[in-house]
Amino acid sequence: MARYEDFLKPTPAGLYCPPGDFYVDPTRPVDRAVITHGHADHARAGHGKVLATRETLAVMEARYGEDYAAATQTLAYRDGVDINGVSVSLVPAGHVLGSAQAVLRWNGKTMVVSGDYKRRRDPTCPSFEPVACDVFISEATFGLPVFRHPPDTDEIAKLLKSVAQFPERTHLVGAYALGKAQRLICLLREAGYDKTIFVHGALEKINALYESFGVDLGPLSPATVGKKQDFAGAIVVAPPSATQDRWSRRFADPVVCFASGWMRVRARARQGGVELPLILSDHADWDELTLTASELAPDELWVTHGAEEALLRWAELNGRKARALSLMGYDDDEGED
Numbered sequence: 001m002a003r004y005e006d007f008l009k010p011t012p013a014g015l016y017c018p019p020g021d022f023y024v025d026p027t028r029p030v031d032r033a034v035i036t037h038g039h040a041d042h043a044r045a046g047h048g049k050v051l052a053t054r055e056t057l058a059v060m061e062a063r064y065g066e067d068y069a070a071a072t073q074t075l076a077y078r079d080g081v082d083i084n085g086v087s088v089s090l091v092p093a094g095h096v097l098g099s100a101q102a103v104l105r106w107n108g109k110t111m112v113v114s115g116d117y118k119r120r121r122d123p124t125c126p127s128f129e130p131v132a133c134d135v136f137i138s139e140a141t142f143g144l145p146v147f148r149h150p151p152d153t154d155e156i157a158k159l160l161k162s163v164a165q166f167p168e169r170t171h172l173v174g175a176y177a178l179g180k181a182q183r184l185i186c187l188l189r190e191a192g193y194d195k196t197i198f199v200h201g202a203l204e205k206i207n208a209l210y211e212s213f214g215v216d217l218g219p220l221s222p223a224t225v226g227k228k229q230d231f232a233g234a235i236v237v238a239p240p241s242a243t244q245d246r247w248s249r250r251f252a253d254p255v256v257c258f259a260s261g262w263m264r265v266r267a268r269a270r271q272g273g274v275e276l277p278l279i280l281s282d283h284a285d286w287d288e289l290t291l292t293a294s295e296l297a298p299d300e301l302w303v304t305h306g307a308e309e310a311l312l313r314w315a316e317l318n319g320r321k322a323r324a325l326s327l328m329g330y331d332d333d334e335g336e337d
């Protein structure tokens, strides 16, 4: 029987499938790539052929322009395609719009490259679907027991409470441009917030793309026009970096908020000058990571980007075979997730 590494193996350019002669989320330009989702550390420009969901291809085009790859191929969720004898399908990962697990089948074995994922409901994308497999490749961005994300409704309630308490101040929420910003806006809508939400220009393209795929974000307006007092009592969503720079000075006495899984770490919120930390992540927390590994019970668990050690130790204590892939080039920093 072939070893799993004959099927899929870590290389300097990323995970490579020798029989299929393709990479999954390569970090360098390659001839053939399967892309799990549109975040910049997974979806890079300059590949030959790219296979991904329609949504992910649209994100890549929006970010890199239409020449981002020599050729592209769309694969709908759960459809299958054969690449040199390897069956490839894409199954929802619940991470951001279009995000997928790459399910690879060859020689009677199934390997699942989950990309980034979470197990919670997200109004902007279909939920993670568990697929029985021999090898499950898991991220470990929040792979430490200290990371337990609270319910998203609690965090949204915190934000809305503060908005009600400080009607003269602008709530300036830092949120990553792809995924987090749109999820935050949808969650505010679900909580009954129906006022105009102001957005930084860097979010406009991706917001429009989400809407074109049927994600309703409600009334939005650019945060670039208007006077200070126009934004009093308003919610403004911007990329995290913009909440710290000159751009933020246009707002009246802003309450700086940051929506990220890292806000669990108080020191990190303090360092970033965040007055109202919101613990909202598009990555699995410790419980979701271990629950997924237990539920799938793969023959081997392969762990990549993030805190690998704790998950390996957990696997050992639970009698599961696991290894760290130590792939380079992926953000362990929740990059823009």
Ligand SMILES: [Zn+2]
Pocket: 037, 039, 042, 095, 116, 337
């Ligand atoms: Zn991601």
Ligand SMILES: [Zn+2]
Pocket: 039, 041, 042, 115, 116, 139, 305, 330, 331
């Ligand atoms: Zn990632």
